[in-house]
Structure formats: structure tokens, C-alpha cells
Amino acid sequence: MRLVSEKTESTMFRLKLKPNQAAITLLAVLVLGTVILILNAESSHFITEVGHRTTSPVCPVKHERKEQVVNLAWLVSSELTDLRVDHALCYDSLIGALKYGRLLPTQDHVDFCIMDTDYIRVFSMFTDKLSKSGLNFFYNSSHGEFIISRGRHSSSPDVAITVFYICGRRHACRAGVARWLLSFFNGDSLDAFPRDLLKGPLKNLTFQGKPMPVPNGDAEILKSFYPTDWWNKNIEHVCPNVTLLPLQPLPHN
Numbered sequence: 001m002r003l004v005s006e007k008t009e010s011t012m013f014r015l016k017l018k019p020n021q022a023a024i025t026l027l028a029v030l031v032l033g034t035v036i037l038i039l040n041a042e043s044s045h046f047i048t049e050v051g052h053r054t055t056s057p058v059c060p061v062k063h064e065r066k067e068q069v070v071n072l073a074w075l076v077s078s079e080l081t082d083l084r085v086d087h088a089l090c091y092d093s094l095i096g097a098l099k100y101g102r103l104l105p106t107q108d109h110v111d112f113c114i115m116d117t118d119y120i121r122v123f124s125m126f127t128d129k130l131s132k133s134g135l136n137f138f139y140n141s142s143h144g145e146f147i148i149s150r151g152r153h154s155s156s157p158d159v160a161i162t163v164f165y166i167c168g169r170r171h172a173c174r175a176g177v178a179r180w181l182l183s184f185f186n187g188d189s190l191d192a193f194p195r196d197l198l199k200g201p202l203k204n205l206t207f208q209g210k211p212m213p214v215p216n217g218d219a220e221i222l223k224s225f226y227p228t229d230w231w232n233k234n235i236e237h238v239c240p241n242v243t244l245l246p247l248q249p250l251p252h253n
Helices: 002-039 044-051 063-082 091-099 116-132 177-185 218-225
Strands: 087-089 110-115 136-140 145-149 159-167 171-174 204-207 210-213
Touching (some): 063 110, 063 116, 116 159
Antiparallel strands (some): 204 210
């Protein structure tokens, strides 16, 4: 009788574990799926951009579209400047500004970078200004980006503001749950850069005919975003019929 009782208790114990095991398995599948999605994309920045698109950008992007997004970016930059917020062109927009003085042929939106302390401080005033201008916006907490577009039915973002937070003593890391998850598997995935690169006063460069702020050190921040091709990002494979002459010679380091 004792053996039967122990067997019965053992069976009941296993049955009690099944719901927990199912929950753990489901969680593991979700986490693994998210990791696979992130690791198979160029970066979290790429995933975010795709997330609010209904159409892919044509190549090269039409002049009218470029003028539209740059005008909006200049408006956003002006509002941030009035609110005394340090911000600067980032990612591909910064490459275009430094090398060619304009957007890359493949880019149909403008990227800025901002610190979370400033973002939180002016959020209410900033979004109020955007609302009064009839702009649509939302914050993507998964990827740490504040997205702004002309209307609710826009096929793609016009301006993307990537938010960074202080990590360590002198560095800034990209916000976002998905970015943090990726960093768990790859320690270099937070686009970390020296905090002083985004600390004002920041100089302006002419970008598509508009003055736009750029980080301290100019291209230095790009080494964190694109470690292997921070200056020589290849655009010819996407736009084979477009040739751009750089404004400045390629650096040696």
C-alpha cells in the first residue's frame, strides 16, 4: 500500500507541474522568438522603422518627400531648441549631413538623438506643441524611439527621435526593452557612446538647406552605431544608379 501511495503522490505532483511547465515553455518560446527577430535584423533601429511602415521607401527617395521630412525635422529641432534640449542628427541622417550635406538617397525620414532626462523634462510641453501643429506622434517603448509624422495615415515616419539614458559614469545607452534584451546576448548592442558627444552647446551644419545640430566630434558617435563601416556605409547596392560626391575626404581612422 505504501508503494501505491507514493506512486499516486508522484503522479499528482507531476500533474500539478504541468501548468507551470506550459507557462515556462510559452515564455521561453516568446523570448526565443523575439531574440531571433532582433538578431536577424540589421539592428533594433531597423526593426523600429519597419514597425511603422506600410510601404518601403523608393530609391532614390523623391525630392518632394525629402523636402517634406526635412522641413518637419527643422520644425521639430526648432521646438527642441526653444525648450533648451540638447539634440543632434544621428544614424544615417548624420552620415548624410557630414558626407553630403543632405539625406542619403535611401532615407525618407530624419533621425535625431536625445537624452531621456531632457525628454522627460519637456515631454508635456513638447507634445503639446506637436499637437497644436497637427502632427501625429507616439513613443515606441520597445525600441526607445519617439516617432513623429504628418498624419495618422502616413505610410512611414517623418522624424524619429531615439532616446538614450545615462549608463555607467560617462556613457549614454539606447533606451528600449528590445534593445536591452539584445544587450543580454550582445554587450555591444546598446549603441553606447560617450555622454559628452551629445552635451551642448552643439554646432549646426547645413542639412538640405536647413541648419541642424550635430554631435560633438562630428562622426565620432557613428563609431558606436556602425562599428565596422561607420563612415563607408555602402549605399550603392541599394541605389545603383545614384552617385554622391562627398563634401569632405574620407578620414583615415
